[in-house]
Amino acid sequence: MRLRLGIAALAAATLLAPAASHGSELDAYSSTQLNVQSQWRDGSTSNVVPLYEFLTLTGREVSIPGGQLYFQVDGWGAANLGANPWWNGYTNAGAWSGDLNQAWVQGRFLDNQLRFTLGRQTVGYGNSRMLQLDGGSFQGVVAKMVTFDGYVGVPTTQRFTAYGSIFSANPTIGDLAVGGRVGFAWTSWLNTGVSAAFAWNGGQSTREDLALDLRFSPISWMYLLGYVDWSLFASNYFDGLGAQIADSNVSLVFPVTPHLQFTVEYTYTVPSLALPYNSILWVFADTTRQYVGGSARVGLEAFKLHVPLDFEVGYRYIIEGDTGLPETSGNGDRYFLRATWRPTKDAALGAEGSRLFLPDQGYWMARAYGSLKMYGFTGTLDFQGYWFDQPVNAITNSLIGSATLGYDVGGGFAVVGALQGGATPYYTSYVNGLVKLTYNATYRSREVYE
Amino acid sequence: MNPRLLLLPLALLALGCQNPARKAENAAPAPYKFPHGIHIESGVACVECHAPILKATKLKANVVDVQIPTKSEVCAACHDPIPEYKPVQRFEPVVRFDHAAHIPRLKGVKDECQGCHAKIAEPGSFKVEVPPMATCTACHNHKQDYAVGRCTPCHVDLKQYAKPVKDYTHEASFLKTHGKWAMASVSTCSSCHDQTMCAQCHTATTRPMPPSIQFPEKVTAEFIHRGDWISRHAMESQADPVSCSKCHGTGYCQSCHSFQGIAPGGASLRDPHPAGWVSIHGQAARQNILSCAGCHNQGANSLCVACHTTGRVNPHPPGWKGTQAQIGSNPMCRVCHTQ
Numbered sequence: 001m002r003l004r005l006g007i008a009a010l011a012a013a014t015l016l017a018p019a020a021s022h023g024s025e026l027d028a029y030s031s032t033q034l035n036v037q038s039q040w041r042d043g044s045t046s047n048v049v050p051l052y053e054f055l056t057l058t059g060r061e062v063s064i065p066g067g068q069l070y071f072q073v074d075g076w077g078a079a080n081l082g083a084n085p086w087w088n089g090y091t092n093a094g095a096w097s098g099d100l101n102q103a104w105v106q107g108r109f110l111d112n113q114l115r116f117t118l119g120r121q122t123v124g125y126g127n128s129r130m131l132q133l134d135g136g137s138f139q140g141v142v143a144k145m146v147t148f149d150g151y152v153g154v155p156t157t158q159r160f161t162a163y164g165s166i167f168s169a170n171p172t173i174g175d176l177a178v179g180g181r182v183g184f185a186w187t188s189w190l191n192t193g194v195s196a197a198f199a200w201n202g203g204q205s206t207r208e209d210l211a212l213d214l215r216f217s218p219i220s221w222m223y224l225l226g227y228v229d230w231s232l233f234a235s236n237y238f239d240g241l242g243a244q245i246a247d248s249n250v251s252l253v254f255p256v257t258p259h260l261q262f263t264v265e266y267t268y269t270v271p272s273l274a275l276p277y278n279s280i281l282w283v284f285a286d287t288t289r290q291y292v293g294g295s296a297r298v299g300l301e302a303f304k305l306h307v308p309l310d311f312e313v314g315y316r317y318i319i320e321g322d323t324g325l326p327e328t329s330g331n332g333d334r335y336f337l338r339a340t341w342r343p344t345k346d347a348a349l350g351a352e353g354s355r356l357f358l359p360d361q362g363y364w365m366a367r368a369y370g371s372l373k374m375y376g377f378t379g380t381l382d383f384q385g386y387w388f389d390q391p392v393n394a395i396t397n398s399l400i401g402s403a404t405l406g407y408d409v410g411g412g413f414a415v416v417g418a419l420q421g422g423a424t425p426y427y428t429s430y431v432n433g434l435v436k437l438t439y440n441a442t443y444r445s446r447e448v449y450e
Numbered sequence: 451m452n453p454r455l456l457l458l459p460l461a462l463l464a465l466g467c468q469n470p471a472r473k474a475e476n477a478a479p480a481p482y483k484f485p486h487g488i489h490i491e492s493g494v495a496c497v498e499c500h501a502p503i504l505k506a507t508k509l510k511a512n513v514v515d516v517q518i519p520t521k522s523e524v525c526a527a528c529h530d531p532i533p534e535y536k537p538v539q540r541f542e543p544v545v546r547f548d549h550a551a552h553i554p555r556l557k558g559v560k561d562e563c564q565g566c567h568a569k570i571a572e573p574g575s576f577k578v579e580v581p582p583m584a585t586c587t588a589c590h591n592h593k594q595d596y597a598v599g600r601c602t603p604c605h606v607d608l609k610q611y612a613k614p615v616k617d618y619t620h621e622a623s624f625l626k627t628h629g630k631w632a633m634a635s636v637s638t639c640s641s642c643h644d645q646t647m648c649a650q651c652h653t654a655t656t657r658p659m660p661p662s663i664q665f666p667e668k669v670t671a672e673f674i675h676r677g678d679w680i681s682r683h684a685m686e687s688q689a690d691p692v693s694c695s696k697c698h699g700t701g702y703c704q705s706c707h708s709f710q711g712i713a714p715g716g717a718s719l720r721d722p723h724p725a726g727w728v729s730i731h732g733q734a735a736r737q738n739i740l741s742c743a744g745c746h747n748q749g750a751n752s753l754c755v756a757c758h759t760t761g762r763v764n765p766h767p768p769g770w771k772g773t774q775a776q777i778g779s780n781p782m783c784r785v786c787h788t789q
Binding site (some may be wrong): 058101166168239276284381400 | 606626627629630631632633634635636644645646648649652653654655656657658659663664666667669670676677678680681682684685686688689690691692695696697698699700701702704705706709710711718720735736737738739740742743746747748749750752754755758765766767768769770771772776780781782783785786
């Protein structure tokens, strides 16, 4: 049934394409890519050589009675020329692989105020958690202030297998998912909404959450962002609101200018509530994670200095909740710093460093990278190193580098070659290669009268 | 692979053959014919021909806000006979603009229309002379709107514009915070980004590789899994387990862990746990149950069930309030509570 749904959406997109005549456009992206990789598995390495074809077709603004039609098909296929590569599925056998990421048709009506989408899609409003779904959704706006969003369908699974089972790679599992958001927006001051997300597998609840989100901006250079997702399901099994709040956060964002922005944030989560509620493991845990931190982006151009140098800095304090067991849990920290210099629009040079500290493990990271576009060629270099507080697979560091060279052939075609290599805890040394031919073009058919 | 998927390339091929661009290429655009400049120089007011614009609250597709006067003294002063001219609309509105609200504010201002419409198309021109955004910002302060990408109040669709990427790397840590903006403002995001953009990262269930592998040339992009992710994924998961579980179900973890022989179902099972694990596993489970779920989430067949059944070790944490009625109605409970 699910496969039929996807194919129906695809067929609809195909059949409707000839109607493109009024201000419509078709965006095509194709990438034929050969990877040559070493893959670590069960203590040894295997050489995998998948040849991929990625294809995305997006149609926009195709005139239909009363509105416009948008559609998108995004999928890939692969011929496995070497050993079978690992992929997130239990049925990864054979010489061929493939899947469909998106395949939807969307009708937009009433001057874009009403949208219906049918097919394989990704819904991201409210507490849907960017759910990949085979089904339908709608978005409606009333008087520019009240919004209604809803979805219903089956959570997507890899290669159309594992529907509703614990082997689904989709974080929301089940044979039915329903949800939506009702929002209210008033000028740029206020945008708030209530959302709900439900999923079932064989009649058993796997998700049952209500959420409230808020964006409040009484002054143009400050935003208050808030979100709280409350588990209806957990409220039946746990005392105390703290054990029922699956995910929440509040942030203050100060976007003073594009080159001068500050953010402070607080996040509270209950990790066990991220499990499907029909998981047997769900009843074991009660710990929490809290995060307090902030970040800043400071570009010298914000101070009228004509130096295209941006700095980003951030800090996060990680608080592990007390489990009530004898051994106390510990807290951690995360820092990061990045500097990016863009001397021209075709060149960038950057450096970054970060530090993650956890009670029993952590790492330092340093990275330097650059890109330069010249005479149709684009070259990049990227070096990254990690130094671990405790050995990983008996190794304390990981050093890798990569180089790419691309050429814009013209007519929407480009070729890219890449080499990556290094030494990591799982590879004493390795070199991976990639070569790809991409095609990206937009075909427009704008309305012209005589 | 399901053989019915073989229909996919055929359908895509069919779609590709129906290229709408060919229509555009074949229908060559026609140039403008009306000589605006000479009329303005002659002192003809714009509203003599553009009277409907005074009441136009929207720019609409297929609506031409022109009304050529057929028996106008203004025209007759120079034209005899008055030539026929059929106005056409040559563009899709790309902004939302209320002429009716703006024009009264300009009354009395010299060259009131040309204050915005400094350039006007002349005969032979193919270019639609839409006033630049600087015209708007001469009166309206959109600095903050620009900073946060609040474009849709005015712009219908931004996909046709070259993106000012240099300015729109969004604010620091945008990768971490973008979800907070998006959950309430999908329409704002979609004014610049297609669902494809979201799907490049957010369809982890069906993609064969993370974007950092697929696009190694994008060195300035903030890809989460860049570099040697495998070696540090356990640390990242411990630091922020919910972040992982928003994209990856536990089936994703189990698939690889089984492949590597460190989870039930692996071909050559190896125990990844340290010595003395049994005595400390409870603490570990309380602290990060999602880490356990990466290998041990097999429903009723989960390893945990063997010891944590009724009458043996109680696994429930403080604050647990499950009732007998819930046990009866929830199959998950009945796995352990068999009596």
